[in-house]
Amino acid sequence: MNPSELRQRVITTLQGIAPEVDAARLRDDLPLRRQVDLDSMDWLNFLLGLNKALGIEIPEKDYARLTTLSALLDYLQHKLTERSAS
Amino acid sequence: MIEFRLPSLGADMDEGTLLEWKVKPGDRVEKGQVIAIVDTAKAAIDVECWQEGTVHRLIAEPGQKMPVGTVMALLLEPGETVPAEAATATPHTGSNESREVSSGSGALREVGAGGTAPPPAPEAGERRRISPAARKRAAELGVAVEKLIGSGPQGAVTLEDVEKAAARPAPAAPPGDRFLAMRQTIAAAMSRSKREIPHYYVSEDIPLARMLAWLQETNAQRPMTERLLPAAVLLKAVARALANYPELNGHYRDGAFQPAQAVHLGVAISLRAGGLIAPAILDAGAKPLTKLMQELADLVRRTRAGSLKSAELSAATITVTNLGDQGSHGVFGVITPPQVALVGFGRIAERPWAENGGLKALPVVTASLSADHRVSDGHRGALFLRELSDLLQQPEELAR
Numbered sequence: 001m002n003p004s005e006l007r008q009r010v011i012t013t014l015q016g017i018a019p020e021v022d023a024a025r026l027r028d029d030l031p032l033r034r035q036v037d038l039d040s041m042d043w044l045n046f047l048l049g050l051n052k053a054l055g056i057e058i059p060e061k062d063y064a065r066l067t068t069l070s071a072l073l074d075y076l077q078h079k080l081t082e083r084s085a086s
Numbered sequence: 087m088i089e090f091r092l093p094s095l096g097a098d099m100d101e102g103t104l105l106e107w108k109v110k111p112g113d114r115v116e117k118g119q120v121i122a123i124v125d126t127a128k129a130a131i132d133v134e135c136w137q138e139g140t141v142h143r144l145i146a147e148p149g150q151k152m153p154v155g156t157v158m159a160l161l162l163e164p165g166e167t168v169p170a171e172a173a174t175a176t177p178h179t180g181s182n183e184s185r186e187v188s189s190g191s192g193a194l195r196e197v198g199a200g201g202t203a204p205p206p207a208p209e210a211g212e213r214r215r216i217s218p219a220a221r222k223r224a225a226e227l228g229v230a231v232e233k234l235i236g237s238g239p240q241g242a243v244t245l246e247d248v249e250k251a252a253a254r255p256a257p258a259a260p261p262g263d264r265f266l267a268m269r270q271t272i273a274a275a276m277s278r279s280k281r282e283i284p285h286y287y288v289s290e291d292i293p294l295a296r297m298l299a300w301l302q303e304t305n306a307q308r309p310m311t312e313r314l315l316p317a318a319v320l321l322k323a324v325a326r327a328l329a330n331y332p333e334l335n336g337h338y339r340d341g342a343f344q345p346a347q348a349v350h351l352g353v354a355i356s357l358r359a360g361g362l363i364a365p366a367i368l369d370a371g372a373k374p375l376t377k378l379m380q381e382l383a384d385l386v387r388r389t390r391a392g393s394l395k396s397a398e399l400s401a402a403t404i405t406v407t408n409l410g411d412q413g414s415h416g417v418f419g420v421i422t423p424p425q426v427a428l429v430g431f432g433r434i435a436e437r438p439w440a441e442n443g444g445l446k447a448l449p450v451v452t453a454s455l456s457a458d459h460r461v462s463d464g465h466r467g468a469l470f471l472r473e474l475s476d477l478l479q480q481p482e483e484l485a486r
Contacts, residue, residue, distance in 0.1 A: 018358060037358070039410040040315050041386045051310050060305050060313065 001054075001080055007073060013049040017042050028070040054080065087169070088139050088161040092124065092146075094154040094237070095131055095399040096364075096422075099271070100250070102126045103151045104158065113141045115161065120395065122146075122158065127267040128363050129389070133396045139163050155235035215242035217340075227252040244340055246424075249278065268361040276420045283338075283426075284459040287418050290471035292478055294434055294449045300481040316434060317408050318379040320451070322484045324406055324429050325349045325371035327474040333462040334427040334455070334470060335403045343426060343461045348372070352402030352422065353382065355389045364422060365394050366402035375485045409433055416452035426458035429474075 001009075011023045018036050027035060033043060047058050056079045058066075066072045092102055102124040109121045120132040121141075139161035146158040162168065215236060216224075220243050223229075229251050236243040279285075297319055305313045328335045328349050336345040351370035356362045367373075367381050388394055407419045408431045416432035432452040439448040453474055455467045477484060 020358060033412060037412065039356070039412060040317060041383060044313060044315060045383070045387070048310055057310060060302060 003073065003077065006054075006077060006080070009053050010050065010069070010073060010076065013053055014046060016049055017046050026069060028073075029068055031067050032069050032072065033067075050076070056080070056083075087142065087166065088137055088163055089157045090121070090135060090159040090161055092152055092154050092156045092158055093133065093396055093400065095124075095126060095133075095396050096275075099126050099128075099154060101151060101153045102131075104146045104148050105130055106148055107144055107159075109141045109144075111141050111143060115139055115141060118397075127264075127271040128361065129394060130392045131394050131396055131399060135161070137161070137163070139166075142168065153235065155237075217242065217244060220245045220248045224248045238340065246339070249282075250274075265360055268357075272361065275422065279420050279423050283421050283423060285421060285456050286459050286464050286467065287454060287456050288464050288467045288471060289416060289418070289452055289454040290468070290475055291437075291450050291452050292471075292475040293439060294451055294478060297478050297481045298434070298449055304485075312376065314375060314379050315382075317410065317431075318375060318382050319478070319481060319484055320408060320431055321351055321353065321367070321370060321382065321406060322373075322375050322378055323474055323477045324404075325351055326477055326484065327470055328404065329371060330473060331462075331466065331470045333466065334457055336426060337403070337424040338426050338458060338460060339424050343458075346403035348403070350401040350403045352405035352425070353385060354405060354407040354419075355386055357390060363389050363394070363399075364402060364405050364407075365389055365398040368398070368401060404428065406431070416454055418454050419456050421456055421458060426461045428456045430454040430456065 011021070011026070014036065015021050015023075018038065021036055032038070038046060043063075051057060054076065056076060062075065066075055095102075103126075105123040105125050107122050109115060109119075115121055115135050115138060117136055117138050118134050121135045122133045124131050124133050142160045142162045144159050146152060146156065152158070215238070217238070223245055224243075227248065229248050234243050234247050234251055235241070237247055238244040294316070298316065301314055301316060301319065308314075332345040333343070335349055336343060338344070348369045349371045350366040350368050352364040352366045354362050354364045365385055367378065367385060370378060373381070385394075385398070402422070402425060404425055404427050405419070405422050406429045407417055409417050411433055413433045415435075417430035419428040419430045421428045430453070432454075434449050434451045436447050437450045439446055439450060453471055455471055457467050
């Protein structure tokens, strides 16, 4: 999956939780949860959505580094590459 | 013949608009079956019927706006046949033997009414059932009692009905302006709370290192779909702690406290567009943690998708407001009448913690209790928070 496809998937999943999100106004470098006002339940549902869409398991210990959209995209891209290599 | 009336779905509901019938004449209905969808200022609600029977006639029409208590449909009781006159009788003057069907548990009778519609209008010459206090207050406030629907025994008008009718904002919100309508309903309920309930507040900082370590360990062994959130553990601890503090769990009605038998935990859930709704997790103390978490997730999802059931909206015996990890340090909430207590949790965050003459950094949550001074006092409230803190130090126990 190329980066722009991945980005699209992630944003579509996010909009499933927060329909008001305007993809054009989302900043990649700011804390995502504060920008979109995701509470812990929204966050869990978002990650579950990504798990369903991409088949990637995201351990809780990795949450801490998934602060911004760009960090999340890097993380997911890395996981996808890892999987296709194995 | 059973009269199915528009139930009150909480202290802040006065009227509703029928969106859709889920049944038609001739259909058999079971207890707990959703038979209509009703729009309130806050959300569209699946309204359940609490008696079994057969739909005889649908009176309310989709799109019709009506006050709480309005007869929406007539149902035949099991075994009852269609009475000849029933087909032509005016729905609003159903026989005196008609049983009133309030949707939801019997517990919601009190929250109710105060509408201005015809429904149980007294027979000509019959004296309106009204408590002396309510009559006096009605005179003071200039409320026309003959137009009120009583929520008390046998349709008696209570003090609450009168005050609610007086507090109702006169002009309805402009159609489509849901945000404004929701702010008005919240304002009406909270104004009533602040006016009627002598609140007291206590708070306690609770160390959560043990609980979070346990949660982390538990979640690491679970698939993503079964992961637990700290919020579920906090809710479970509240439900458990209430077992020893019945004076915080129940309703204050008609001048007296009525403790509840089970803990139906109202959970304040914010809506993404603004505003909040507090549906209940029924019998939260008796549910294992995993089940509680599933129900919490389901409740949040359905609250935001607008598919709550009437029982969930009317059953709460106490409310918890949890600001979550994006929130502030602590919160001191306003009690939802006729409940008598509200527990608040701020953000779980690392803070300096002094113990045995030493200082360390620990994850801590500030728990607060807002409670009704007519029923309990700060001493008991403080003991409750201490028990809550103790329970949270034994998370394994809470899992059961």
